[in-house]
Amino acid sequence: MSAQTVTQKRVRELPMAKAINAGLREALANDDRVLLYGEDVAALGGVFTVTSGLQQEFGVSRVYDSPLSEAGIVGTAIGLAMRGYRPVVEIQFDGFIFPAFDQITSQLAKQTNRHEGTMSMPVVIRVPYGGGVGAIEHHQESPEAYFAHTPGLRVVAPSNANDAYWMIQQAIASDDPVLFFEPKRRYWQKGPVSLDAAPGELHRSRIVRSGDRATVIGYGAMLPVLLDAAEIAAKEGIGLEVIDVRSVSPIDYGPLVESIERTGHAVVVAEAQGSVSVASEIAAQLGERAFYSLEAPVARVTGFDVPFPPAKLEHYQVPDADRVLDAVDRVLEY
Structure with missing residues (x-):
């Protein structure tokens, strides 16, 4: 078999939602410290089915539903990060992030500096953001500037399936907290996903x-x-x-x-x-x-x-x- 044939087999055509799902699967498989939770992310697979099938594959102790409390979701993630885990949490819709605003900006963003660099905060907050799903305010907002303004947080937003697949893994590997804004209007836009090499560092234009x-x-x-x-x-x-x-x-x-x-x-x-x-x-x-x-x-x-x-x-x-x-x-x- 030629090298070209092997390379072709390592490229998949995926919608962005499925690419994020595949990236989450890789992270869960490669590191037992990665946990995935949020409202309806387990059996339902999330409102947009981005986490579909992951609980069945990795079990209820790695992928599970949370109570309906965004402040509790993020507050628990901070505690888990302190204990050595790498939690990935989902905020169901962009506008629902504000009940967790204090936990994110006053606690999550500050912990590493507060402990003079001795405590990392490897927390990823997934946020489906923006319009395109026929909804109203609280379901189609773009709050990224609030968090980009906050020292201590990293904020990224993929635009295509290949970036989504790699950037979610890079975000999970980061020792700093990452707000991962997913453009929901692009969830079902397909694109080639290379499974062999990342398209650059997480923060590269x-x-x-x-x-x-x-x-x-x-x-x-x-x-x-x-x-x-x-x-x-x-x-x-x-x-x-x-x-x-x-x-x-x-x-x-x-x-x-x-x-x-x-x-x-x-x-x-x-x-x-x-x-x-x-x-x-x-x-x-x-x-x-x-x-x-x-x-x-x-x-x-x-x-x-x-x-x-x-x-x-x-x-x-x-x-x-x-x-x-x-x-x-x-x-x-x-």
């Missing part, structure tokens, strides 16, 4: 499409939107360079600055509200780090500063390719 006129930057659910915009722009002779930030805390600015040095223009896109946001921080940092390369101010395309609307109005709230291209036109006018 990555250029996913080359271009020479403007740099468009995003993460998580917005990457397919950016790629759609780049495809449309290409038909008009405009080359957009698309960058997947992948991690919103910390952010790897190197590829972003290097890209802007080539293109001279930048647009930052996020589903979350724009004020005091991750998009705001990226735009501000690029204004400082790439000032002499920028030919126009950095533009932002984000959700509006309102509570997430009912499903019929969602298309007004969430950035689409047209809004991205409008921003590109604005920066290219300078």
Whole structure:
């Protein structure tokens, strides 16, 4: 059998939800200290079936349901981490994370510093986030900026199945607490998953499409939107360079600055509200780090500063390719 045939067998076409499931399975199989729990994650497999089949495979002592108490879920994870376990907990919907906010920001984020580096906190909090499932506020929110603002927390968001498979394993292997934001609108979007090699370190930004006129930057659910915009722009002779930030805390600015040095223009896109946001921080940092390369101010395309609307109005709230291209036109006018 040729090496090429072996390599082909090590690539699977999976939806993102199944890729996360496969990554969790690898982590559970490779380390007995990994525990997985949350509301309805066991027999039901979670609201989005991301954890389907894992309790049957690893048993009720490794994968189990929790009481309906987000503060209790995270508080218990802190205690488990103190005892040497590596808990992975699920917050059923993004907006349900706020009852656990104090545990996350006041306790989980602070323990390692509080103990002068002698105590690690290997806790992963999985958060299905963003719109796309026909729900309302508390079920379609993007609260990542709250946690990116908190020292002591790592915050990441995969945009495709391959990243999801590897990044969940890298997050579990981290000795620091990781908020793992899963774009629920992309759960059933299929993509190739390489089982042989990780696509880079957990916090590395990555250029996913080359271009020479403007740099468009995003993460998580917005990457397919950016790629759609780049495809449309290409038909008009405009080359957009698309960058997947992948991690919103910390952010790897190197590829972003290097890209802007080539293109001279930048647009930052996020589903979350724009004020005091991750998009705001990226735009501000690029204004400082790439000032002499920028030919126009950095533009932002984000959700509006309102509570997430009912499903019929969602298309007004969430950035689409047209809004991205409008921003590109604005920066290219300078």
